[in-house]
Amino acid sequence: MTARVVAQGTFDLLHPGHVHYLREAKAMGDELHVIVARRENVTHKAQPILPNRQRRDMVAALAPVDEARVGHPDDIFAPIEDIEPSVIALGYDQHHDADAIEAQLTERGLDCAVRRASAREHRYDDELLSTGAIIERILNRRG
Numbered sequence: 001m002t003a004r005v006v007a008q009g010t011f012d013l014l015h016p017g018h019v020h021y022l023r024e025a026k027a028m029g030d031e032l033h034v035i036v037a038r039r040e041n042v043t044h045k046a047q048p049i050l051p052n053r054q055r056r057d058m059v060a061a062l063a064p065v066d067e068a069r070v071g072h073p074d075d076i077f078a079p080i081e082d083i084e085p086s087v088i089a090l091g092y093d094q095h096h097d098a099d100a101i102e103a104q105l106t107e108r109g110l111d112c113a114v115r116r117a118s119a120r121e122h123r124y125d126d127e128l129l130s131t132g133a134i135i136e137r138i139l140n141r142r143g
């Protein structure tokens with residue numbers, strides 16, 4: 001049986017940290033499905049610069065990714081019910097609580113584990129491993 005893995009995030013302005021996360025998520029199963037957060041659902045930080053569809057298309061073009069979709073407007077478990085993954089891979093810094101997600105999955109009758117991916121370490125001095133850091137450098141150098 002094919003083991004599907006779900007990864008999720010904003011993925012505005014791609015960088016090597018995203019690639020690290022998606023490679024690791026893919027290694028947790030056979031097929032990687034990515035849910036790209038809708039702009040209006042990104043409320044815990046500044047809203048993305050790039051539109052939903054552009055972020056989805058760029059993520060879909062990355063080697064570890066089998067399918068990428070823009071997330072549901074108001075039910076984050078709707079795409080999960082559709083994909084039926086065996087693992088949800090949370091990013092190392094995602095604010096979601098793994099136990100709370102597991103409880104909601106069980107409540108909906110979904111048999112799926114929640115795992116946490118690792119962070120990517122810097123490999124050289126001025127490498128930028130967050131979208132926020134890229135935007136800050138743009139503002140500093142071009143603003």
Ligand SMILES: Cc1cc2nc3c(=O)[nH]c(=O)nc-3n(C[C@H](O)[C@H](O)[C@H](O)COP(=O)(O)O)c2cc1C
Pocket residue numbers: 008009010011035036037038039041042043070071072073075076077078079080088091094095096101
């Ligand atoms: C299991 C799971 C499913 C999600 N599904 C959706 C969704 O359907 N629609 C959406 O807009 N965001 C979805 N999200 C993304 C969150 O809403 C949140 O914006 C996202 O995790 C932000 O990640 P970031 O801080 O890494 O950018 C989902 C997150 C998780 C953990």
Ligand SMILES: Nc1ncnc2c1ncn2[C@@H]1O[C@H](COP(=O)(O)OP(=O)(O)OP(=O)(O)O)[C@@H](O)[C@H]1O
Pocket residue numbers: 008009010011012016017018020021045090091092093094118119120121129130131132133
């Ligand atoms: N340096 C990194 N190492 C490993 N995973 C990362 C790294 N940066 C982002 N990710 C993961 O990629 C996914 C999408 O991240 P997100 O789009 O929030 O990027 P970000 O660079 O962290 O953004 P921001 O700087 O705006 O917080 C999340 O699961 C996040 O944990």
